[in-house]
Amino acid sequence: MLSSRMAQWPDNKRFAFTVFDDPDSQSLEAGEAVYGFLADCGLRTTKGVWPVRGPLKASDNGITCADDGCVPWLHSLQRAGFEIGFHNATSHTSTREETVCGLERFAELFGNNPRAMAHHYHCNENLYWGEHRLTGVHRAFYNLLTRFQHHNRYFGHCEGHPYFWGDVCREKITYVRNFVFPGINTLRECPFMPYHDPRRPYVNFWYASSEGANVRSMNDRITEAAQDRLEEEGGACVMYTHFGHGYHEGGAVNARFRELILRISRKNGWFVPVSTLLDYLRSGSTTCISDAQRRTLERRWLAHKIRFGTA
């Protein structure tokens, strides 16, 4: 069993809450509306971006940094204290050279390398992704469960492959997202985070997140009761969502989402971007997970996957 982890939060805050927002399907209009609301509530979270529009057909219609109006808006978020995160170079698979160019463009636009990233599902240059998220017998089970759809598909960590960029990731990026869990308290589900996995050496540190892929699942995850539990447990939530998936419809931000975020924002919580939270949890020491800890995380994630069938 994983033991729960109680953290002492800065300034006598009672818990932490943040979001990594995946840019899939997000229009500029929806992004501006949702982030305007978050900013007004005092939340400062992490906005994932695609720094370039790639040469192939996009896998998604969300905006990239190459689209009109996107960069000035992202700069305004940065100035307000939001973090800009990386979501691969673009929405389709990139070669090593294209990924390197994407990261250079990111640094040019935002003044620094990305500190946190999350992989885009459709990109075959993802590191340790698909079956490679799992080890040994868990990998075999995952392949059966997914009917080998993710077998031999992701190559970002494979030296010599045209999609390899593991060395670049290790040099430039601190935190990469891996497992997703159903509870609001991500830290309870993954008390080791951020952790280094010696079997996956090109990633400096992994972090986990809570399942809230679209407006409905986020609202189900952050109910009043769940918020109170997060506070009582002194926990930390890293919600993984797509603000392009149903948060802004008919010209307005979803009413239930507004109600829930307003409520949590009035609590004594620490509302900082993903990397700020992970830096604090790491606070100088490096957690290398053991084989037993890895097995526990993998088993727990597989159980969640069987139930929800999500990424």
Ligand SMILES: [Zn+2]
């Ligand atoms: Zn994505």
